[in-house]
Amino acid sequence: MNMRARRFLRHWLPVLVWMVLIFVGSTDLMSAEQTSRTIAPLLRWLKPNISVEAIAQVQFFVRKGAHLSEYAILALLLWRALRITVPQANMSILAGIVLLASAVFAVSDEFHQSFVASRTASPVDVLIDICGALIALALCSLARIRKAGKQES
Helix, strand or coil, rough: CCCHHHHHHHHHHHHHHHHHHHHHCCHHHHCHHHHHHHHHHHHHCCCCCHHHHHHHHHHHHHHHHHHHHHHHHHHHHHHHHHHHHCCCCCCCHHHHHHHHHHHHHHHHHHHHCCCCCCCCHHHHHHHHHHHHHHHHHHHHHEEEEEEEEHHHH
16 A cells, blocks of 8 residues: 555544444434433442432433534544645635534434434434534634644744
């Protein structure tokens, strides 16, 4: 394998692997019923007298936090891959491409969930996913600004 192909794989393979993991997470494997089998016992171990309502709230926030973080990671991986693949591209355009790609994947992920009996598709989840991507892009921009400031010093 030549150097260019290896470089391409080194940057794009993590993106593809992460997308597959998100897709697998959209199956019954990570449904609310399945995740409650882990979260509820853990919470009961930590606090034996925890209420059912409190468990449901924690599970809700854990699941929404997972949406936020998995799309933040996707955006970071996409940003990294695109920045290396197209180094001369304008950073604003790269950010727009990353955001659009993340949003399209989020919509397709929710569409996929609509075919899984134990899952439901939610436009709110798409918005949470997009927020995760935006947070990651903000972090990328801050890191870039900080790096540029250090180079000027």
